[in-house]
Amino acid sequence: MASGHQPLSGGCLCGAVRFTATPEKQEMDVCHCGMCRKWSGGVFMAVPCSGVSVADEQALGVYPSSDWGERVFCKTCGSSLFWRLREGGDGHVAVAFQSFDDQSSFDFVSEIFIDEKPALYAFAGERPRLTGDEFLARVAAKQGGTA
Secondary structure, eight states: OTTOOOOEEEEOSSSSOEEEEEESSSEEEEEOOHHHHHHHTSOEEEEEEEEEEESOGGGEEEEOOSSSEEEEEETTTOOEEEEEEOTTOOSOEEEEGGGBSOOTTOEEEEEEOGGGSOTTOOOOSOOOEEOHHHHHHHHHHHHTSOO
16 A cells, blocks of 8 residues: 555454454544544544455444534444545545554644633643635645645
8 A cells, every 4th residue: 555554453342343444644632522532532633544444334324414524433332433535535534543453553742622612621732723714625635735
């Protein structure tokens, strides 16, 4: 693959969903937005991936959470698994960090939607922390338009 990384395996809590995914980088990001917190039961810790392959697509539930994104979960146990662009997307999938079988190779590199983070928790360490507007401006700049 172009990323130079090897596919990693993962799955949900009950084992009904098994997948392989190739991390774009050995990096994990955290999203504090309200939708991610409600969906994941906390912050959404995500690894940007390509080449996501699921052994049994029938085990997946898909919730279209916005005009552009959808959240994918196990229909049996409810584990949060993937955030991805809806139809016509570029193949980018944010895979839940916790769903990988081996999480030891990832670095915690950034936090987004920091302006939506509840005040009662904070992650230690120095890393970029972007507001929702700052993050969306970066996405728009990468896509050559508006987010």
